[in-house]
Amino acid sequence: MDMNVRPRRLRKNEPLRRMVRETRMDKSSLIYPMFVREGINVEEEIPSMPGQYRYSIDRFLFALNQVLESGVDKVMLFGIPNKKDEVGSQAYAEDGIVQRALREAKMRFPEAYLITDVCLCEYTSHGHCGLLCGCEVDNDSTLSLLAQTALSHVEAGADMVAPSDMMDGRVGAIRRKLDDSGHWDTPILSYAVKYASAFYGPFREAAGSAPSFGDRKGYQMDYHNRREGIKEALLDASEGADLLMVKPALAYLDVIEEVKRSTLLPVAAYSVSGEYAMVKAASAMRYIDEAKIICEMAAGTYRAGADIYLTYFAKELAGFMEEGRIG
Ligand code: PBG
Numbered sequence: 017m018d019m020n021v022r023p024r025r026l027r028k029n030e031p032l033r034r035m036v037r038e039t040r041m042d043k044s045s046l047i048y049p050m051f052v053r054e055g056i057n058v059e060e061e062i063p064s065m066p067g068q069y070r071y072s073i074d075r076f077l078f079a080l081n082q083v084l085e086s087g088v089d090k091v092m093l094f095g096i097p098n099k100k101d102e103v104g105s106q107a108y109a110e111d112g113i114v115q116r117a118l119r120e121a122k123m124r125f126p127e128a129y130l131i132t133d134v135c136l137c138e139y140t141s142h143g144h145c146g147l148l149c150g151c152e153v154d155n156d157s158t159l160s161l162l163a164q165t166a167l168s169h170v171e172a173g174a175d176m177v178a179p180s181d182m183m184d185g186r187v188g189a190i191r192r193k194l195d196d197s198g199h200w201d202t203p204i205l206s207y208a209v210k211y212a213s214a215f216y217g218p219f220r221e222a223a224g225s226a227p228s229f230g231d232r233k234g235y236q237m238d239y240h241n242r243r244e245g246i247k248e249a250l251l252d253a254s255e256g257a258d259l260l261m262v263k264p265a266l267a268y269l270d271v272i273e274e275v276k277r278s279t280l281l282p283v284a285a286y287s288v289s290g291e292y293a294m295v296k297a298a299s300a301m302r303y304i305d306e307a308k309i310i311c312e313m314a315a316g317t318y319r320a321g322a323d324i325y326l327t328y329f330a331k332e333l334a335g336f337m338e339e340g341r342i343g
Pocket of ligand 1: 137216220287288289290
């Protein structure tokens, strides 16, 4: 046969395939999302996210230790307060749930890298990500509360803050607030390109943060739009974001790729609750091989250009990377 180019030659065996592998992954790029709630000795499984829990602070510390032992040293913290009100005051309370969890975690595990989600929706009685003015979420009056929330996290020990609300100008507002308070060296991971997505359904059940009326389409992005995602990414970079996130991940690989090409910042991708729930449900039905699907989803996300991967499967992935199954 007259064929001088044979792609199969480089697929002959595993050592060779590993040598020519284009996408390399490392567990230092994994971030594991965790939920903390009030109470003592509580470890409550989230019904739509089997294997994920809401922890009281004491149990959270125990779980964090396991995360660290799995080889993942970065977590994204979400708080579930007991009391919600119109202005989300527990989001920026000095003794709020996230603030207390941060202090304890920093003391016990100084090696853990603690990132906090900065948003009001888990803390407002109406479940929206900002202050209401009538039935609208008011952008500008929300900014100072977000900045105050971010500062309270940093003062309690957060290593990095991650605003997820999608208000205009929030990265700049948070940057100024942190700088004015001497925290010029705390990075901001902006949920810059966050779509209004049905993939957040299980998370909202976990955090009790579904909006009580309307939806989030007035601030989160329309999933038909890609150019607008680049606009958001560039804007947040200009406001001082240090890292950019695209969310969700699986249905948005094109967006990850273009953000990566259009900016000079590290790009994170968040494989959200609905992605996790789908994999778990299908694997419970034995329709798919869970471990193989987890690896393939991760590799696809990194291949699209993600430098950082937030996933509820972070512990499993760290194990797979360790075994050489992926990476
Ligand atoms: C808070 C926030 C949400 C998620 C991360 N931060 C929910 C939302 O915007 O409704 C979703 C995470 C997930 O689904 O795993 N605004």
